[in-house]
Amino acid sequence: MAVTDEAIEKIKSMIVSGALRPGDRLPRESELAAALGLSRNSLREAVRALSLIRILDVRQGDGTYVTSLDPGLLLGALSFAVDFHRDDTAQEFLAVRRILEPAATAMAAARISEDELDALTGRLDALGSDPPVEELVAADLEFHRVVARASGNAVLWSLLDGLSGPATRARVWRALTGQDAVGRTLHEHRAILGALRDRDAEAARSWATVHINGAEQWLRPALGRPDLP
Structure with missing residues (x-):
C-alpha cells in the first residue's frame, strides 16, 4: 500500500x-x-x-x-466524476436513473408539499409550449431535483443529482433532435405532477418510468447502439 x-x-x-x-x-x-x-x-x-x-x-x-x-455533501463529488463519462455509456447512466427515479418519485407522493407542487406547476406554465432548449433543460433539471429531494431520502436524491451530468446532455440532444421531444417532456412532467397532487404513488412511479424510458428509446438509435438492454 x-x-x-x-x-x-x-x-x-x-x-x-x-x-x-x-x-x-x-x-x-x-x-x-x-x-x-x-x-x-x-x-x-x-x-x-x-x-x-x-x-x-x-x-x-x-x-x-x-x-x-452529509450524504448530499459526500455524493456531490459524484457529479464531477460522472461528467467524464463517454458518450457510449450515457445509456447506462439512464438505465440507473430508470431504476432509482421512479422509486424516488413514488416516495415523493407522500411528502412533497403543495407549495412545491405549485412552484413546479408555475414553472411549467411559464415555459409555454415551445420554450428555448436551454430553458427547457434548466426547468427539467430543477423539476427532477425538487421531486427527488421530496422523497425524503438524502442518499437517493443525492445519487440522482449526481447522475444529472450525462442526463443533461441526453436531454439537450433529445430536445434538439427528438421528434416532439419538447411536447412529450412537458406532457410527462404535468402527468407526474398530477399523480403527485393526487398522492398516488404508483401512478407517479409509472409516469416517471415512462419519462425515463422515452429518453432511453431516443438515445439508443442516436448512439448507434440499438442492441443495448
Missing part, C-alpha cells in the same frame, strides 16, 4: 470508529502524524485527498475539520 493510501486509511479509520466525529477539529499536524506513525508529508497528502472528496474541510488559519458527512 502506498504511503499516502495508508495515511488515508488511518484517518478514515478514526472517522469510522468515532474517534473523529462530524465537525471535530483534527489534532495539530505534528501530533496527528506522530500518533498515526506517519510522516508529515504523507499526512498532508492524505488530508488534501480527503478534502477533495469533502471528508475533511481545510480552513486556512484555523485548522482541519471533519465535515458534516
Whole structure:
C-alpha cells in the first residue's frame, strides 16, 4: 500500500470508529502524524485527498475539520466524476436513473408539499409550449431535483443529482433532435405532477418510468447502439 493510501486509511479509520466525529477539529499536524506513525508529508497528502472528496474541510488559519458527512455533501463529488463519462455509456447512466427515479418519485407522493407542487406547476406554465432548449433543460433539471429531494431520502436524491451530468446532455440532444421531444417532456412532467397532487404513488412511479424510458428509446438509435438492454 502506498504511503499516502495508508495515511488515508488511518484517518478514515478514526472517522469510522468515532474517534473523529462530524465537525471535530483534527489534532495539530505534528501530533496527528506522530500518533498515526506517519510522516508529515504523507499526512498532508492524505488530508488534501480527503478534502477533495469533502471528508475533511481545510480552513486556512484555523485548522482541519471533519465535515458534516452529509450524504448530499459526500455524493456531490459524484457529479464531477460522472461528467467524464463517454458518450457510449450515457445509456447506462439512464438505465440507473430508470431504476432509482421512479422509486424516488413514488416516495415523493407522500411528502412533497403543495407549495412545491405549485412552484413546479408555475414553472411549467411559464415555459409555454415551445420554450428555448436551454430553458427547457434548466426547468427539467430543477423539476427532477425538487421531486427527488421530496422523497425524503438524502442518499437517493443525492445519487440522482449526481447522475444529472450525462442526463443533461441526453436531454439537450433529445430536445434538439427528438421528434416532439419538447411536447412529450412537458406532457410527462404535468402527468407526474398530477399523480403527485393526487398522492398516488404508483401512478407517479409509472409516469416517471415512462419519462425515463422515452429518453432511453431516443438515445439508443442516436448512439448507434440499438442492441443495448
